[in-house]
Amino acid sequence: MTGIGRPDEDGLIARYFRPLATAPGAAQLLDDAATYQPPEGHELVLTTDAVVAGVHFFPEDPPDAVARKALRVNLSDLAAKGARPVGYLLTIALTEDWSPDWLESFVEGLGADQEEFDISLFGGDTVRTPGPLWISVTAFGLATEGHVPRRNRAVTGQRIYVTGTIGDSALGLKIRLDQTLKGRWGLSATDAEHLLDRYLLPEPRVQAASIVANFATASMDISDGLAGDLGRMCAASDVGAVLEADRVPLSPAAAKAVAADPSALATVLTGGDDYEVLATVNPDDTEAFERAAKRAGLQVAAIGTIMPSFAGRVRIERHGHPLVLDRLAFRHF
Template sequence: MTGRRGRPDEAGLIARFFRPLATAPGAALLLDDAATIPPAFGKDLVVTVDAIVAGVHFFPDDPPDAIARKALRVNLSDLAAKGAQPAGYLVTLALPDDWETDWLEGFVEGLAIDQEEFGLSLLGGDTVRTPGPLMVSITAFGHAPEGQAPRRTGAAPGQRLYVSGTIGDAALGLKLRLDERLAALWDLRRAEKETLLDRYLLPEPRLALAGVVATYATASMDVSDGLVGDLGKLAAASKVGAVIDAGRVPLSAAAFRATRVDPAAFATALTGGDDYEILVAIEPEDAEAFESEAAAAGVRVTDIGVLIEGEGVGVERHGRPVMLGDESFSHF
């Protein structure tokens, strides 16, 4: 059946675009109202959900495959932070009235690329029409070693703080999308500019680190709303304080160049969102092993500070406080 302008109706849309992604037996070819996830002996089931909205989390003219991959990857980042490997996902897609089949073909192509890369299947979901902007919500399921998924509440004074990858690239990339003149102000080379733009468009979930996180992290979360703000959430959940050494925060070559000439860029790097790196608390005696196994997994990790008695997050450079302004991105 087809609807307006030759587009398929909902049943046809699901059959044409999404059924080819439902490769797991539990998905039942999307012919049922629910899916099944086989139990995994000695594993806990980890569930997370995130939504992205046009004009808030991505630009409406972003490529549809990149929008799909970002929607999936921000959820995979949450799984990685809990030491979990992905098992499947649900997608809810709210399409504006003017959607086109070419756009949806690109969208599902993006999902197919990441399904193959990260080894998971679509299990189901929902498609609806909306008078507002495009919205994509994904619920992801994963398995973590039983009893080893680190929560935000397990941190304690004296533990070291580590973060994966580099911080601030995506937030600086968003700044560039909004004002291209910043590339000249920051004296960026072309490759550095592309690095920042790409990090905003397509995050890299640190699933390779999941097993190491499950083994060593006492507390963990992904960095989605800014390093300082998200550390504040972790610290508050564990009823501790934290101190970040600004000089140890890992920056890419592009971010380092930008922050060297523009102090405001450093504040953006530490407080802006969309890093999707993993922030973990580690017992000091486990630090060397954690670093070694992370390196073996191919993921850079950096010791950026310490948890302390008290509350709140301080950022220091050479023992002096660094003022950053807003601590994190917030929807409200």
């Protein structure tokens, strides 16, 4: 694409985005709106998230990774609601200095994830901005009717589960901002690369969707920090929770960081961008839930218990003693 001039808006859509509109309802992006007919017995689950340069990603990040992150944070929301992703709408605000090479790489990233997750672009908008660059994705998926677990359905006595490992992305961001932490935490190059990759490119747990739909009573994805998002779930359900910090699953790299610097545990528990699933499960269903997760190749860990409501909503314990943190979550405002 080097040397090719920048097209006008219609040409931009035709050149870069029309090839991504593979679903019939997208009408090849030649209309003002798209259509989609959910199959019988299913609900349409909708979610939207925006990512902004300098806030959610670094301006120098690879364009394909920026595109995939913008899409994947939405697919994570769908997975937490037991929904299989189907498609998305995209709005991108390009700065004055955008280049064809940058946009080509951006749409290649979208195309790679469309193939991986079997989804289509259905439409959107392209606008110009004085900066910063921002991207907004609205994704939609299908869930079995009546099987969408909301935040407000956690009940006293239920077990709290998370998928994957927690804190990698937040630790990766810290390394991105301070390279000396690699040495201070005793991390190998492989360890550091793992943490940095988890920040750059989240892994939405789409394979969890059917398991969440079948077993979770309440569910959400972890985007603003485990402790804070658990607090939001508890507030919505008017319950409390005991979070057992020793049970929170850590990657080998994160475990090294926490062992070398105990204050890194606060980052693990409160940092954002995990994009793992946080769910509550009835005690009688925990064994079946764990077996289903294992069959799907999905790592899950029980990390606490829902309790009757109390002030503060979430009590964190470590080695049987209370652990007090300065804050529970990342806040946008």
